Amino acid sequence: MRNAIFILTLGLIFATAGQAFAAEExxxxxxxxxxxxxxxxxxxxxxxxxxxxxxxxxxxxxxHARGIQEMSKxxxxxxxxxxxxxxxxxxxxxxxxxEDRAKFDAAVKAFQAASANLVRVxxxxxxxxxxxxxxxxxxxxxxxxxxxxxxxK
Amino acid sequence: MRNAIFILTLGLIFATAGQAFAAEExxxxxxxxxxxxxxxxxxxxxxxxxxxxxxxxxxxxxxHARGIQEMSKxxxxxxxxxxxxxxxxxxxxxxxxxEDRAKFDAAVKAFQAASANLVRVxxxxxxxxxxxxxxxxxxxxxxxxxxxxxxxK
Numbered sequence: 001m002r003n004a005i006f007i008l009t010l011g012l013i014f015a016t017a018g019q020a021f022a023a024e025e026x027x028x029x030x031x032x033x034x035x036x037x038x039x040x041x042x043x044x045x046x047x048x049x050x051x052x053x054x055x056x057x058x059x060x061x062x063x064h065a066r067g068i069q070e071m072s073k074x075x076x077x078x079x080x081x082x083x084x085x086x087x088x089x090x091x092x093x094x095x096x097x098x099e100d101r102a103k104f105d106a107a108v109k110a111f112q113a114a115s116a117n118l119v120r121v122x123x124x125x126x127x128x129x130x131x132x133x134x135x136x137x138x139x140x141x142x143x144x145x146x147x148x149x150x151x152x153k
Numbered sequence: 154m155r156n157a158i159f160i161l162t163l164g165l166i167f168a169t170a171g172q173a174f175a176a177e178e179x180x181x182x183x184x185x186x187x188x189x190x191x192x193x194x195x196x197x198x199x200x201x202x203x204x205x206x207x208x209x210x211x212x213x214x215x216x217h218a219r220g221i222q223e224m225s226k227x228x229x230x231x232x233x234x235x236x237x238x239x240x241x242x243x244x245x246x247x248x249x250x251x252e253d254r255a256k257f258d259a260a261v262k263a264f265q266a267a268s269a270n271l272v273r274v275x276x277x278x279x280x281x282x283x284x285x286x287x288x289x290x291x292x293x294x295x296x297x298x299x300x301x302x303x304x305x306k
Contacts, residue, residue, distance in 0.1 A: 024207065024208050024209060025207070028202065028207035028208055029208060031202060031207065032199055032202040032203075032207065032208045032210065035195050035196075035198035035199035035201075035202060036195065036199055037195070038191060038192075038194060038195030038198065039191075039192050039194075039195025039196045039199065039217070039220060040195070041191060041192075041195070042188050042189065042190070042191030042192025042193070042194070042195055043188075043192045043220075045188035045191065046185055046188035046189055046192065048188075049181065049184060049185040049188060050185075054177065054178070054181035054184065054185065055177050055181050055182060055185045056177060057185065057227070057230075060227050063223035063224070063226070063227065064192070064223075066219075066220075066223065067192060067196075067219075067220040067223060067224075070216035070217075070219065070220060071216070071220075073216070074210070074213050074216065077210075
């Protein structure tokens with residue numbers, strides 16, 4: 001019994017240590033967040049090149065769409081409290097995210113839905129439908145960037 | 154018989170038209186190529202943040218690795234002749250790519266192998282192995298960027 005309590009206590013200590021580790025420095029979360037956004041931006045820009053007819057790589061669109069969709073699942077956790085542009089430098093994330101988290105969460109869900117739709121459209125393989133899928137994605141990007149991101153200085 | 158020849162001729166005309174369409178403007182290929190590289194850079198930077206312990210999102214690494222691997226399959230065709238930094242602005246791609254295409258192709262294959270390995274390592278889910286996988290990927294990036302990319306101005 002004593003051993004069991006000892007082990008439980010040890011477990012709690014490690015659990016607490018784990019949580020402490022999980023609460024990373026805000027500037028590191030911001031740096032990671034921007035790397036994720038860079039990946040999303042790269043994939044989206046590439047799809048735009050195909051949709052505009054600048055390049056003929058229609059077969060690449062599904063790969064880019066999958067990349068965006070995988071990233072869309074990570075976004076929500078990348079906005080912990082304390083990572084806004086009033087508390088931190090090098091970010092355009094507005095405090096509005098945490099003042100109206102429900103609206104923010106809904107916008108993230110819309111992004112996830114739009115990227116899942118783009119994967120479906122891209123994997124179906126009809127290039128004529130790619131533009132519509134990209135447009136929907138663009139709207140979803142704006143759904144966060146317009147209300148929740150500061151203008152570029 | 155005459156009909157068959159007519160249809161064959163038509164087919165040839167369309168095949169040629171298709172090729173003409175596929176030969177896009179060099180500056181558009183470069184723009185697309187840079188979007189692909191941006192996506193790779195975003196994913197790689199994100200993994201680096203995890204490996205350095207700046208963030209604890211070990212569960213994200215597989216998604217980033219898959220993104221890089223998908224992109225690695227596209228890279229080879231993104232370097233058609235005429236897209237080097239002597240013939241085009243806004244690119245650091247050296248003519249050496251086309252002067253020693255075999256070496257370039259081998260470097261692309263090494264990148265594909267390293268990113269496939271990183272997917273395996275990430276999906277196996279042991280964070281202690283992520284650093285080794287990322288290091289191998291970094292070497293593969295350098296395998297193209299050192300001999301085949303001009304210094305940043």
